[in-house]
Amino acid sequence: MSGLNEHLELATLRIRDTAKWLIISLAAVGGVFVAGIQLSDIGLLELWSPRFWGAILGIAFAAIGGGIALWGAVLTLASDHVYLNHVTDQDLVPRAAKNATAHKTGGGDATEEVPHIQGFKNVEELRNKYHEVLDKRRELLRQNSGLDKESNKTEGENPTSGKQGQPEPDDQDFDLVDNYAVYLDGIVRNVLAVANLSRARHVWRISVTMIASGAVVASFGIALFAYASNPPAPSAGSVVNTSNVVTPLSAKLQLSEQGRQALGDALGSNCDLNADLTIVVLGQTEAGPDVLANSPKCNPVRLILDADWGIIKTTVSKTP
Known part of the structure; x- marks a missing residue:
């Protein structure tokens, strides 16, 4: 299971890296575009003229588009880690399976086997069992601790007696609970990895739309500013032979x-x-x-x- 867990975590990191390098690439292209704008004639703009307002709108569109694209990338880069208490069954079902189920049921709910939970009915049952086993292992560790044993001996109680003191648990019981806890921990790690990847993909789809839309708006703004800031030269008379x-x-x-x-x-x-x-x-x-x-x-x-x-x-x- 650890191999699957590592593979899914790497896939989530690749999505975040893609968002990071995409916004860096767009910023580099935008920088080259802006650097190529001729600003030598910007002083010819008349204050409050249509071209002046066109330049102002161009700057506004470029800033808004850049902000939208940047925010789209931040959504993916800063997406929260999913914890077990927040995982739902839908986080573990592939998107294609969700669409197929919705198509079969006409958009309604249907009972489908949830993957990655190793025979449990749903994520809630796995979560409850995991917490129950962890609590039981914690209790056995506490009972096996030297502090409890020393306390029982000091009071003159028999640690193996169920009448006067708390009975000492069997090491074999602890090993069984501990092994089961380790087994469940592996399942939970895979579930969390799948849920994090599913959430990252969902956020990435939103981010791509925002980045693309922001890039279009910013490009329009830069083009509008370039057009407005380079008015045609004043016409001059000419003499013909x-x-x-x-x-x-x-x-x-x-x-x-x-x-x-x-x-x-x-x-x-x-x-x-x-x-x-x-x-x-x-x-x-x-x-x-x-x-x-x-x-x-x-x-x-x-x-x-x-x-x-x-x-x-x-x-x-x-x-x-």
Whole structure:
């Protein structure tokens, strides 16, 4: 039984260690995240502006989320040790067995054999028997103590007599009670180990939910603070080189055979591709003129005119 007891205690310690290292890891990730926030523009925040309140809310969310996650870890790390007087039958029944029993009985109670109590009906019977045997062993030890024997002899009473003095107990009776107490002690240790593991798992499920929820809330707060504390830079005017600005010009475009094949579908079936097309020259690019074809009965098409698609003919007028 000692092997099982040690195994269960190690499992409980692993749950607590997992909670400890999980919160440490989340704190490290949060620290890296916070360290990466650019705070050089935080001085640009206007007091009482929407971004100012956004930064305040971000700090509040981050603090609340961190507190929730930390409290979730503390629940597991500081969970109380379960004592025999507080153990119930439900602490010893695996969760899967509880769900199966509830499913069979439609959620009601059912009498199921409680594991780990070695033939006792329930934990209460084991607890009562354990206390009874311990009391009996304590009484036998007291009767076998030298103080009682010396007291009986001093009074001139016969220690083996049941009439004048208290009879001296048989060593064989004491050995039987002591062995039974040791046997029950092993059962109780296993019961306590199982109960502590069961309680630790239950608290851990609550802790995981709290840690995950707190991490999400804290991440949202950090992101909100990062957004609010880095407002966009004030827009500045710019000067454009006037040589890059082209006034739109109206012109005519005569398509080549290659141009008619390339643009026929885009201009539409009603467009006369053999006639000169009315266009507006919008600008000049490295690939060719940027033009807008807007002839009557043709679909309006904006394109970069390839040199092989046609030639631009006489300019008609400037487009206002």
